[in-house]
Amino acid sequence: MSKTASPKKLAIQLTVVIAIIVLAVIAKRAVASETDGEISADRAAELTHMLKHDCGSCHGMTLKGGLGPSLLPEEFKGKNIEYIKLTILHGRSGTAMPPWKSIISERDAEWIAEYLYSGQINK
Amino acid sequence: MPSQNKLKLKAAILTTTLSFATLLGGCASTTVTQYKASGDLGTIIERADGAVSIVNTSDRAVEGRIEGLGDLSHASIVYSRDEQYAYVFGRDGGLTKVDILNQNIAKRVLQAGNSIGGAISQDGKLIAVSNYTPGGVKVFDAETLELVADIPAIYTDENGEQKQSKTVGLVDAPGQRFVFSLFEGNETWIADFSDASSAEGTAPKITKLKSVGKQPYDALISPDGRYYIAGLFGQDGLALIDLWHPEKGSKLILPDYGKGQERLPVYKMPHLEGWAVAGNYAFVPAVGRHEVLVVDMNSWTQVGEIPVYGQPVFVMSRPDAREIWVNFAFPKNDTLQMIDAESFELKKTLKPGKAVLHMEFTPRGEEVWVSVRDEDTVRIYNTTTYEEITSLKALKPSGIFFTSRAHRIGL
Numbered sequence: 001m002s003k004t005a006s007p008k009k010l011a012i013q014l015t016v017v018i019a020i021i022v023l024a025v026i027a028k029r030a031v032a033s034e035t036d037g038e039i040s041a042d043r044a045a046e047l048t049h050m051l052k053h054d055c056g057s058c059h060g061m062t063l064k065g066g067l068g069p070s071l072l073p074e075e076f077k078g079k080n081i082e083y084i085k086l087t088i089l090h091g092r093s094g095t096a097m098p099p100w101k102s103i104i105s106e107r108d109a110e111w112i113a114e115y116l117y118s119g120q121i122n123k
Numbered sequence: 124m125p126s127q128n129k130l131k132l133k134a135a136i137l138t139t140t141l142s143f144a145t146l147l148g149g150c151a152s153t154t155v156t157q158y159k160a161s162g163d164l165g166t167i168i169e170r171a172d173g174a175v176s177i178v179n180t181s182d183r184a185v186e187g188r189i190e191g192l193g194d195l196s197h198a199s200i201v202y203s204r205d206e207q208y209a210y211v212f213g214r215d216g217g218l219t220k221v222d223i224l225n226q227n228i229a230k231r232v233l234q235a236g237n238s239i240g241g242a243i244s245q246d247g248k249l250i251a252v253s254n255y256t257p258g259g260v261k262v263f264d265a266e267t268l269e270l271v272a273d274i275p276a277i278y279t280d281e282n283g284e285q286k287q288s289k290t291v292g293l294v295d296a297p298g299q300r301f302v303f304s305l306f307e308g309n310e311t312w313i314a315d316f317s318d319a320s321s322a323e324g325t326a327p328k329i330t331k332l333k334s335v336g337k338q339p340y341d342a343l344i345s346p347d348g349r350y351y352i353a354g355l356f357g358q359d360g361l362a363l364i365d366l367w368h369p370e371k372g373s374k375l376i377l378p379d380y381g382k383g384q385e386r387l388p389v390y391k392m393p394h395l396e397g398w399a400v401a402g403n404y405a406f407v408p409a410v411g412r413h414e415v416l417v418v419d420m421n422s423w424t425q426v427g428e429i430p431v432y433g434q435p436v437f438v439m440s441r442p443d444a445r446e447i448w449v450n451f452a453f454p455k456n457d458t459l460q461m462i463d464a465e466s467f468e469l470k471k472t473l474k475p476g477k478a479v480l481h482m483e484f485t486p487r488g489e490e491v492w493v494s495v496r497d498e499d500t501v502r503i504y505n506t507t508t509y510e511e512i513t514s515l516k517a518l519k520p521s522g523i524f525f526t527s528r529a530h531r532i533g534l
Contacts, residue, residue, distance in 0.1 A: 001424075017380070030411060035211070042166060049497075052171075052497065053170075053171075053196075053478070053497075054390065054391075054453045056196045057196065057391055057392075059215050059393070060196055060197075060215075060237065061171070061193060061194055061196030061197075061214065062194050062196075062197075062215075064194075064215070064236075064237065065237055065256065066197060066214060066237060066239070066255060067239075067255065067289065067306070067392065091388060092151030093479075095393065096338075096340070096356055096389065098389050098390055099388050100388075100390075102388070103390070103454055
């Protein structure tokens with residue numbers, strides 16, 4: 001920035017820079033949602049709340065298990081994220097686990113599966 | 124408000140002491156026992172914090188808070204006969220005896236890995252806890268919380284293997300009995316403690332009723348303690364046991380309910396706490412349907428179903444039995460509905476807020492306290508006008524329990 005730049009000029013330059021940044025972020029988001037559907041911080045907070053309280057009513061608030069089994073990472077040895085995701089979406093027949101596909105999206109389920117699998121619950 | 128009451132109480136105590144002192148000719152060595160009554164007290168579980176708030180139903184106020192009770196997701200409370208102690212059953216197997224008058228923890232034990240609820244015996248001397256991990260039921264001395272009896276819920280599965288089952292629907296019954304059901308074992312057991320003492324070598328007499336129905340998930344007992352009814356998750360219908368005649372076994376009632384209809388996903392199991400009875404009819408939640416079922420208690424047949432807003436969780440009768448109040452499972456859990464017990468018509472719909480988990484009527488039912496978990500609020504309504512009178516702050520409130528439960532069978 002030159003010393004002689006007028007405040008007006010500066011403001012325009014700034015606006016342009018900000019606009020570019022905003023557009024870039026929007027574009028990135030659009031691309032992301034088409035590819036891996038990023039979960040926003042707000043949605044993540046909603047999902048963790050749901051996990052703790054609504055899933056927690058069967059699996060325990062600390063997810064150590066209740067009527068439903070424990071959801072702590074050690075329970076998922078030998079299973080993968082896809083398995084957890086499918087269980088969330090479609091439930092398990094013959095058990096009390098319902099299908100959640102009418103409540104949350106596939107991407108939501110995948111996010112929860114990753115969250116459980118990675119053991120973030122203990123962090 | 125509470126501080127004013129404390130002042131009043133102190134003044135009353137002082138006056139009483141002074142008048143006694145005067146009566147006794149100023150005899151300074153005489154002490155007079157002072158009592159504070161607890162008939163209008165209650166507790167609210169604050170599930171996220173492992174805390175219990177002590178409340179006063181006459182003042183509609185919080186009087187105190189007890190912390191450090193562990194994982195209280197899905198916790199419940201029973202009261203000692205003198206209404207001084209609240210026994211808190213935590214999800215993590217914690218059993219805590221809370222003194223609600225002195226507002227402290229009198230005793231606490233970790234009795235299992237994972238538990239679901241409990242009951243207090245007819246004579247108030249035993250506390251039974253229903254466990255998921257390792258399963259079975261444990262019974263404790265109400266005074267000391269020392270173990271009196273351990274009842275593993277061992278059953279034989281379809282492959283002939285011996286397994287331990289999660290236990291559900293634990294209630295106290297007349298004749299110093301506890302009754303509970305085996306979720307995986309499909310059985311109902313009656314544990315009779317009338318001849319058992321806490322002395323070593325004595326054990327309860329256990330009566331096992333096999334094949335009561337698939338996956339009993341909870342149960343209720345009629346207010347007179349005669350009928351035990353287990354809800355079944357694994358099939359349609361309910362299992363009925365006449366505790367006057369356990370030798371007759373259990374009877375499957377309402378077996379044809381919902382035949383041929385696909386059940387909705389169940390995002391929260393209904394609760395069969397209490398017993399919604401009006402006249403000869405009992406009202407029970409349908410599993411996986413937006414309906415409350417009406418059962419004729421003479422013939423034990425279904426005489427109607429009432430369409431409601433969502434899948435019912437609690438179906439409770441107002442203490443005068445003229446109305447049935449219902450709350451609902453996730454994701455439709457922002458609503459309460461009232462049913463006219465005479466006409467079976469839907470009478471009123473209220474929207475207390477996000478995640479309405481539980482309701483508790485004042486002892487004679489003029490008001491109801493409703494916990495709204497996701498708004499960190501307990502709302503108090505007039506049960507005749509449905510007007511909200513006031514609301515109280517509580518962190519992630521779930522179960523609400525008033526001391527009037529101390530003298531009711533099955534609560």
